[in-house]
């Protein structure tokens with residue numbers, strides 16, 4: 274096993290050059306995957322830091338993109354509080370995820386916490402008031418619930434990279450991610466009832482469903498490493514994620530899958546014929562599009 278703290282992997286076999294992951298076949302020769310796609314680099318990513326997103330200076334979150342690769346990384350940056358989140362932290366995370374969604378160069382997003390002691394310890398209890406967590410505007414918020422939805426609906430895989438504690442709302446955040454890569458010291462748990470809190474939404478229902486869901490996603494996305502995800506078709510990943518959500522999310526899941534179907538249809542000749550005909554003030558001619566069995 275190789276210690277690969279930069280890529281967040283929990284361990285993989287090194288290629289003969291020590292800088293790539295080798296997928297040897299049973300014969301010992303390079304696998305057909307390696308022959309067709311080449312080896313997967315395990316060289317440390319070069320991160321470029323982004324200090325401002327949507328004109329908002331990032332103070333409680335670090336946001337980075339890997340140079341020349343489609344990986345974005347969102348790091349909760351409050352290690353002195355075991356990366357507990359305030360309304361501002363959540364707002365900054367939300368801006369970063371929105372940016373990663375919009376950036377066509379980004380294919381996969383990592384969510385992690387600063388330092389080895391905690392991924393995230395949930396809501397910052399020192400700013401909790403009646404009605405939610407209170408930021409500079411004095412308004413109590415539970416805005417992490419919106420962030421959970423945002424992660425869930427992001428049409429790109431999100432990988433939680435967990436070292437240390439992932440507890441309370443922090444545990445729920447990792448559960449909302451598609452994949453979780455855990456360091457040896459990772460500790461997972463809910464503390465809500467101890468501190469007078471609970472999450473009866475995804476925090477409860479998703480946890481109940483997780484084992485099957487996570488396994489399926491791992492198999493479909495083949496995502497032991499972010500870089501492997503990036504080699505796969507973004508549309509296939511998008512539809513797979515939607516499909517896996519749809520079975521669990523009821524109408525909201527169908528809405529997401531339906532949106533993806535529209536996206537594909539808009540890219541087709543058949544979809545364009547309808548729009549074109551409208552623009553040209555003529556009847557559309559769909560006769561050349563076959564009704565396949």
Ligand SMILES: CC(C)(COP(=O)(O)OP(=O)(O)OC[C@H]1O[C@@H](n2cnc3c(N)ncnc32)[C@H](O)[C@@H]1OP(=O)(O)O)[C@@H](O)C(=O)NCCC(=O)NCCSC(=O)CCC(=O)c1ccccc1C(=O)O
Nearest residue numbers: 353354355357394395396397398399438441442464470472
């Ligand atoms: C995480 C610990 C187990 C780590 O223990 P340890 O390593 O011994 O470190 P400590 O000395 O305890 O902590 C160091 C330092 O950090 C402060 N701190 C840690 N966690 C928090 C926190 N969550 N809030 C505020 N401050 C925190 C700690 O006080 C220390 O500060 P000093 O000044 O040095 O004393 C342990 O720290 C621990 O158990 N922490 C609390 C975990 C917790 O209970 N979290 C809150 C759970 S409730 C929640 O997250 C709800 C969130 C939410 O918004 C929500 C609301 C409604 C519906 C849904 C949700 C949702 O999230 O889904």
